[in-house]
Amino acid sequence: MTKITLTIGGSDTWGGGGIQTDLKTFENLQTFGLSVLTCIAVAENDDFVIRPLPASLIHEQLQTIEQSFQLDGVKIGLLASIEIVDLVIDFCQRNRGQFPIILDPVLAFKETEQQLQQDYLQKIRELAQLVDLITPNLKEMQRLVASADIVSLADMETTSQQLSEQTKTAVVLKGGPHILTDSAIDYYTDGINSHYFKGPISYQSTIHGAGCCFSAAICVHLAQGTPLIESIEKSKRFVYEAIENGLPIHDAGNVWHGKIERSLT
Numbered sequence: 001m002t003k004i005t006l007t008i009g010g011s012d013t014w015g016g017g018g019i020q021t022d023l024k025t026f027e028n029l030q031t032f033g034l035s036v037l038t039c040i041a042v043a044e045n046d047d048f049v050i051r052p053l054p055a056s057l058i059h060e061q062l063q064t065i066e067q068s069f070q071l072d073g074v075k076i077g078l079l080a081s082i083e084i085v086d087l088v089i090d091f092c093q094r095n096r097g098q099f100p101i102i103l104d105p106v107l108a109f110k111e112t113e114q115q116l117q118q119d120y121l122q123k124i125r126e127l128a129q130l131v132d133l134i135t136p137n138l139k140e141m142q143r144l145v146a147s148a149d150i151v152s153l154a155d156m157e158t159t160s161q162q163l164s165e166q167t168k169t170a171v172v173l174k175g176g177p178h179i180l181t182d183s184a185i186d187y188y189t190d191g192i193n194s195h196y197f198k199g200p201i202s203y204q205s206t207i208h209g210a211g212c213c214f215s216a217a218i219c220v221h222l223a224q225g226t227p228l229i230e231s232i233e234k235s236k237r238f239v240y241e242a243i244e245n246g247l248p249i250h251d252a253g254n255v256w257h258g259k260i261e262r263s264l265t
């Protein structure tokens with residue numbers, strides 16, 4: 001039977017992250033993908049800007065999904081406003097335990113929005129208590145636990161265990177190539193069990209959307225009944241392939257799981 005997976009997150013107009021990458025990942029891994037759009041990322045005067053959608057529209061989208069589908073897995077990404085986080089908290093409370101829920105705690109705030117960021121972080125911590133797995137990168141983890149820079153394996157362990165203890169939720173911290181020089185490394189803990197995931201480092205520049213791809217892939221594998229540790233291992237390999245086969249754009253590029261013969265300039 002076809003599995004149905006939902007992404008709740010932002011639209012990346014450049015196509016490299018957000019719901020665009022989530023839906024591509026769902027499709028590549030053989031689930032039927034649905035989406036609830038929370039915001040749109042655009043360029044304004046050469047700056048990166050997030051445009052949240054009205055909370056009422058997010059409510060209508062969630063209501064439509066719940067009335068129309070039996071879900072097998074949900075991935076949550078950028079929610080963009082405190083009002084939207086509250087709606088997703090309500091959604092998770094209604095559906096907790098019915099399907100796996102993965103939270104990729106995307107943070108996209110300017111330095112001038114410090115108070116907004118702190119209020120948003122507190123709401124994300126509340127949401128994190130209602131999901132099955134949290135997948136922060138190093139910078140997101142620093143903000144979630146008010147940590148100094150994470151520069152070692154010991155730092156990865158300490159901060160992950162701290163977040164897992166605070167939220168009572170399993171955590172996989174994406175260290176990538178930033179901790180070790182010979183491999184890309186991630187660290188998992190559920191407060192009792194822990195596990196390191198090591199893989200090759202890709203030196204391609206097509207890394208935009210890698211974090212979205214990772215959490216969406218975990219969502220799919222869990223929806224398909226794969227155990228959690230194996231789901232993380234498979235997803236790590238999938239992301240590496242998506243970077244290796246990505247789409248170059250200017251000096252960087254997007255993850256993609258299809259091979260290409262040209263770049264966009």
